[in-house]
Amino acid sequence: MEMTGQREVPVSQQAAWDALNDPEVLKACIPGCESLELDQEGGGFKAVVRAAVGPVRARLKGRVDLSDIVAPESYKLAFKGEGATGFAQGESEVRLVPSEAGAGTLICYTANAKIGGKLAQVGSRLIDSAANKLAGEFFSNLTQHLGGESEEKPSDATATEPAKKKKGMFGFMKKDKGDKGAAEAQ
Amino acid sequence: MQERERRPAGGAAELLRLLHGRGCYLDDVQTPRGTLHLAFVRSPHARAKVLSLDVESARNVAGVVRVVTGADLAHAVRPISARLQARDDYVYREADWPALATDEVRYVGEAVAIVVAENRYVAEDAAALVDVDYEPQPAVSDVEAALSETAPRVHAHLPDNVLYRQHSGTPADAAEFNAPGLVRVRGRFRHPRVTGLSLEARGVLAEYRESSGELVVWSSTQIPHLLRDALSESLGLPASNLRVIAPDVGGAFGTKMQAFPEELAAAFLAYVLKRPVKWIEDRLENLQASCHARDALVDAELAAHPDGRIAWIRARGLFDVGAYSTFPLTCALEPATAAPALPGPYRVPLFSYEGTAVATNKAPEGAYRGVGVPVGPIVTEGLLNKLAYKLGKDPVDVRRINLVKADEFPYESISGAIFDSGDYAGLLQLALDRADYAGLRRMQQQQRANGKLLGIGVSCFIEPTGMNRNTYRTRGMIQVPGFDGAILRVDPAGRIEAAISIPSQGQTQATAFTTLLVESLGVSEETIHITLGDTARTPYGCGTFASRGMVSGGGALLKAARKLKERMCRLAAQSWGVDASQVHYQNGGVVRASDGVRLDFQQLAAIAHSPLQRLDDDLGPGLEIHAFYDPPVTTIASGVHVALVEVDGETGHVAIRKYVVGEDCGPMVNPQAVEGQVRGGVAQGIGSALLEELRYDSDGQLLTATLADYLIPGSCDVPNIDIVHMETPSPYTENGLKGVGESGVIGAPPAVYGAVLDAIDFHPDHLELPLTPERIRNLILSRAAS
Numbered sequence A: 001m002e003m004t005g006q007r008e009v010p011v012s013q014q015a016a017w018d019a020l021n022d023p024e025v026l027k028a029c030i031p032g033c034e035s036l037e038l039d040q041e042g043g044g045f046k047a048v049v050r051a052a053v054g055p056v057r058a059r060l061k062g063r064v065d066l067s068d069i070v071a072p073e074s075y076k077l078a079f080k081g082e083g084a085t086g087f088a089q090g091e092s093e094v095r096l097v098p099s100e101a102g103a104g105t106l107i108c109y110t111a112n113a114k115i116g117g118k119l120a121q122v123g124s125r126l127i128d129s130a131a132n133k134l135a136g137e138f139f140s141n142l143t144q145h146l147g148g149e150s151e152e153k154p155s156d157a158t159a160t161e162p163a164k165k166k167k168g169m170f171g172f173m174k175k176d177k178g179d180k181g182a183a184e185a186q
Numbered sequence B: 001m002q003e004r005e006r007r008p009a010g011g012a013a014e015l016l017r018l019l020h021g022r023g024c025y026l027d028d029v030q031t032p033r034g035t036l037h038l039a040f041v042r043s044p045h046a047r048a049k050v051l052s053l054d055v056e057s058a059r060n061v062a063g064v065v066r067v068v069t070g071a072d073l074a075h076a077v078r079p080i081s082a083r084l085q086a087r088d089d090y091v092y093r094e095a096d097w098p099a100l101a102t103d104e105v106r107y108v109g110e111a112v113a114i115v116v117a118e119n120r121y122v123a124e125d126a127a128a129l130v131d132v133d134y135e136p137q138p139a140v141s142d143v144e145a146a147l148s149e150t151a152p153r154v155h156a157h158l159p160d161n162v163l164y165r166q167h168s169g170t171p172a173d174a175a176e177f178n179a180p181g182l183v184r185v186r187g188r189f190r191h192p193r194v195t196g197l198s199l200e201a202r203g204v205l206a207e208y209r210e211s212s213g214e215l216v217v218w219s220s221t222q223i224p225h226l227l228r229d230a231l232s233e234s235l236g237l238p239a240s241n242l243r244v245i246a247p248d249v250g251g252a253f254g255t256k257m258q259a260f261p262e263e264l265a266a267a268f269l270a271y272v273l274k275r276p277v278k279w280i281e282d283r284l285e286n287l288q289a290s291c292h293a294r295d296a297l298v299d300a301e302l303a304a305h306p307d308g309r310i311a312w313i314r315a316r317g318l319f320d321v322g323a324y325s326t327f328p329l330t331c332a333l334e335p336a337t338a339a340p341a342l343p344g345p346y347r348v349p350l351f352s353y354e355g356t357a358v359a360t361n362k363a364p365e366g367a368y369r370g371v372g373v374p375v376g377p378i379v380t381e382g383l384l385n386k387l388a389y390k391l392g393k394d395p396v397d398v399r400r401i402n403l404v405k406a407d408e409f410p411y412e413s414i415s416g417a418i419f420d421s422g423d424y425a426g427l428l429q430l431a432l433d434r435a436d437y438a439g440l441r442r443m444q445q446q447q448r449a450n451g452k453l454l455g456i457g458v459s460c461f462i463e464p465t466g467m468n469r470n471t472y473r474t475r476g477m478i479q480v481p482g483f484d485g486a487i488l489r490v491d492p493a494g495r496i497e498a499a500i501s502i503p504s505q506g507q508t509q510a511t512a513f514t515t516l517l518v519e520s521l522g523v524s525e526e527t528i529h530i531t532l533g534d535t536a537r538t539p540y541g542c543g544t545f546a547s548r549g550m551v552s553g554g555g556a557l558l559k560a561a562r563k564l565k566e567r568m569c570r571l572a573a574q575s576w577g578v579d580a581s582q583v584h585y586q587n588g589g590v591v592r593a594s595d596g597v598r599l600d601f602q603q604l605a606a607i608a609h610s611p612l613q614r615l616d617d618d619l620g621p622g623l624e625i626h627a628f629y630d631p632p633v634t635t636i637a638s639g640v641h642v643a644l645v646e647v648d649g650e651t652g653h654v655a656i657r658k659y660v661v662g663e664d665c666g667p668m669v670n671p672q673a674v675e676g677q678v679r680g681g682v683a684q685g686i687g688s689a690l691l692e693e694l695r696y697d698s699d700g701q702l703l704t705a706t707l708a709d710y711l712i713p714g715s716c717d718v719p720n721i722d723i724v725h726m727e728t729p730s731p732y733t734e735n736g737l738k739g740v741g742e743s744g745v746i747g748a749p750p751a752v753y754g755a756v757l758d759a760i761d762f763h764p765d766h767l768e769l770p771l772t773p774e775r776i777r778n779l780i781l782s783r784a785a786s
Helices: A013-020 A023-029 A118-123 A127-145 A156-160 A162-176 B013-019 B070-074 B120-127 B224-235 B261-273 B283-289 B333-341 B375-391 B395-400 B424-435 B437-449 B469-475 B509-521 B549-576 B601-609 B671-691 B743-760 B773-785
Strands: A002-009 A033-038 A045-053 A056-070 A074-083 A086-098 A105-116 B036-042 B048-054 B064-069 B090-092 B111-117 B131-136 B162-169 B183-194 B203-209 B214-219 B242-245 B277-280 B293-304 B310-322 B350-359 B453-465 B484-490 B496-500 B528-532 B583-586 B589-592 B598-600 B624-629 B635-647 B654-664 B722-725 B766-768
Touching: A002 A127, A013 A023, A013 A086, A013 A105, A023 A033, A023 A127, A045 A118, A045 A127, A056 A086, A056 A118, A086 A118, A105 A118, A105 A127, A118 A127, A118 B283, B013 B509, B036 B120, B036 B261, B036 B283, B048 B111, B064 B070, B064 B120, B064 B261, B111 B120, B111 B261, B162 B333, B183 B375, B183 B671, B203 B261, B214 B224, B214 B261, B224 B242, B224 B261, B261 B277, B293 B333, B293 B375, B310 B333, B310 B375, B333 B350, B333 B375, B333 B453, B375 B395, B375 B453, B375 B743, B395 B424, B395 B453, B424 B437, B424 B453, B424 B635, B424 B654, B424 B722, B437 B453, B437 B635, B453 B743, B484 B549, B496 B509, B496 B549, B509 B528, B509 B549, B549 B583, B549 B589, B549 B601, B549 B624, B589 B601, B598 B601, B635 B743, B654 B671, B654 B743, B671 B722, B671 B743, B743 B773
Parallel strands: B036 B277, B183 B766, B214 B242, B310 B350, B496 B528, B654 B722
Antiparallel strands: A002 A105, A033 A045, A045 A056, A056 A074, A074 A086, A086 A105, B036 B111, B048 B131, B064 B111, B090 B162, B162 B350, B183 B293, B203 B214, B203 B277, B293 B310, B453 B635, B484 B496, B484 B624, B583 B589, B589 B598, B635 B654
C-alpha cells in the first residue's frame, strides 16, 4: 500500500517540526496510541498502537526510527509493529514547507506500508481506506493540538457561519477528490 | 456398449438423516468431561526466523492450562514424514511437516505455539498474548523465481527448491519431435491455486483412556487407517493403542486426506495431559493453513497431421506445492497424476512430459478432487481448440478423429496407463446429441449477428478411478496401501454388520453398499447394518479418495459377499450331509439340488452359531468373513462436457446458458449419488474456470483468506446440469464397477473456459485461470489489438 498527502497546520515550520518530534504530542495525536517513548538505546521511539481494520483489531508493538533528518524541514521514518493479529511495517517521508498563504506550514508526506497476517487477510480490501482514515485523524488531532480547529469535526462556528458551513460540506467533497489535505491511496 | 437395466435411485434414509440435521459431525461428538480446547498461534510471515517466544502472559491467563511451543514438541512428536520409494526414475526430496515450527516459519498460517485452555474463548484470548519475535526473510512466492540459483531456499538443508521431478515418455529434445509436415500449436496454461472448501472445516477431538490404554482420536478425515499410521509413527505409539474415528464428515474433496499438524498436536496433548483435547478449525485457518491444491504452470506443445491426427504432445509442468510435502501422497501428487491426463482419451503416438514440484513459502499442497488430473485437459483440450482453429476445423472433429476407438480396448496409453473399457466416441456423440450441438452452432452464428457473444466448449477426458496397488507402486507412493477391506459379521439371528474401510463424507456410501449386498446376497435391506469410519470396527484400507469407494470398497464388499455365500453353501451341505457341490446359493438361502429343499439365511446363521450343529474342524463355528481387495486394474471412467456460455463483452461477465455431461462410470449402483457427484464436481470446476484463486503477493502474504475474496460458485453461477449416462462395465473389476467422484471437476474447467474463448473468438498464448471478468476484458482488448 502506498499513500501520499499533505495537510496544513496553523503554526510555523519550527513549531510544526517540534511537534512532530515530541513524543508527548505524537502520543496524543496518533489514533489508538497506547504508549510512545524515546528509545534511549537505539534512538527513535518505541510504541504500542491499537488499530482496527475492518473486523480485525490489532495491538501492534513496535518502533519508529528517524533518519535523513534535516531540521526543521524533513525526515524519513521507518516503522515496524507486530502483534497477534499480524504486522505492519513501512517507511514514510515527511517534508515541512512554509505555506504560501501565511503563517501556516504544509506537512507533505508519502508512505508505503506492508501488512501481514490476519490484518492482511481480512483487511486487505479495507486497508487503504483505513490508512487514509488514520492519517486524517492524526492530522486533525495535530491541528487541534497546535491550537487550530479540527477539519474533521465541524465546530459551532461552522454551524452558524454560512461561508464556513459551505466549506464544511464542500471541503469534505474536495477532500474526497484528493485535493487539499486528502491522502491519496494507490 | 452393453444395454443394462438402470437401477432405481437408492434409499433416502441416509440423505435425510444428514439433511434433517441428525448427522453427527465432529463438533457434535459429545465432548468428554474435562475437555480442553486448543488455539493455534500462527505466523503472519511467509518466511521468518523465530528468534524468541514469550508465552508468559498467555500462561498467566485464568483458564489456561498449558502453552506449548515448537521446542516443547520437537523431541516428543516427529514431524509428519511423507515418503516416496527411493528410485532413479524421479527426484524426490523429503520436506517433513512439523506439528509446530521451531526456528523457522515457512508459510503464513504455520503454527508456532498452542494455547491449551478450559475453553476456546480463553484459548483464543491467550493466544493473542503470545509474543513471538520474528526476523522476516525474503519469501519464495513465485514458482519460476523459486528455481533461479539466487532464490532463497524454503528448506535450507536442500540444494534447491525442487522437491520432486519426473520425466515421462520420450526426451523432449529427441529428433522425432522435429518430423516435418506437421502443424504445431503451443501454449502456456496456468491452473490457479484452489482448495476444496468443504462446508465443515477440519476438526479433531482426542481422548486418552487410561482404563484401556487407548488413545481415541475423532477427526474429520477421509483416511482413518492411514491417519492412524501417521499418528503412530509421529507419536511413537503402537497403532494397536490408537483408534481413529471419522464421524459424519461435512465434505472433504481430498482436502481431508492428509495427516495434519493439528491432529498430531491434539493427539499428543491428550496423551500427555491425560485430558481430552479438542480443536475446531475456523474458516480463516481453513483457507490459510489447511491444504491447497493445483497451482500448475504448464508449457505445452502439440503437433498434428494436416487431417487433425495428433502426432505428438510435449509438456513441461511446474507445480507450486508450498512449503512441505504432505502425507500420504507426497508433493509428487500433482506432477505425477497430471502425466496420464495429458494424452487423456486420445491416441498420442509420441509424448514427452516433465513434471516438477517446487517448494515455495505458501501453504502445503494436498489432494483436491481430481488432484493433477484436471491439469491435463486444461492443457490438451486448449491445444486441440487451437489446432481446430488453425486447421479451420470444428473442435469436435479434431477430438473425434483422435479418441481411442471402442474396439481398441484394453488400450495402453502412451503415458503407460491401461484403459480397460469404454466408448469415447459414442459418449461424445451422446452428449453432443443431447446438447443439440449443431443447433447450438447455428444459434451462435445467428446471435453473433445480433452482437451477442455466445461460445461453445467441449471437453473429453478420462478419470482414473479406484487406483490399485500397482498404480501406487509405479508412482513410488509407499505410504498408500492401494487396497481396501470389508468384514461381514453375521449374528445368530442372521443380521449382517458390514464394516468397510471407506468412510463417508456425505456421498451416501452406506446406501450404495447396502444396495450391493442386497443384490449380491438376496437378503432384505433391513437385515443389513453398515459400519464405516472407525479403525476399531473396520478392516484396514486406504479410505475414501481417488474415486475408490465403489471400485475398491465395493469390490472388497462383493468379494466378502462371495466368500460368505460359499461358506453358507458349506454350512448347508454339512447340515444335510451332502457334498458342497450338491447345493447352491439362491435368493438369500441355499438350495439342495436333488430335491429343491432350502435353508434360508437366518437358518444358516443359526446353524453356524448353535451348539446343536456339529461342524467339521476346517469349517468351524461362527460367521465372520474378511476380504481385502486390490482392484486388478485402475479402471478408467470417461466423460464429455458441453457448455454454452454467453459473455458480456462490456463487463466480462460470463453466464452459462446450457450444460450437458456425458458420463460413463460403468454400472451405476445408485444413479442419484452418481449425479450428485457429477453436479458437485461441475460446480467446483466452474469455480476453477471462472472464480476461485488463492492469491499470494510477492511477500508470500495470502490475499484471499476470506470468502469475500476467495469466490466460490453460488447457486446463480451454476446452471442446470443435464446428465446423460453410458454404462460400460469394466471387464476386470467386481461387478464391472468404476468410480465417479472426480469426474465433474476434471471436465468442467476446459469446457467452460473453452466456451468463453470461443465466445470472444480468441485463443491466447498464455491462459491464466480463472477467467475473471477483468481477465476476459483484457483478452478482448488484446484480441482487438492483435
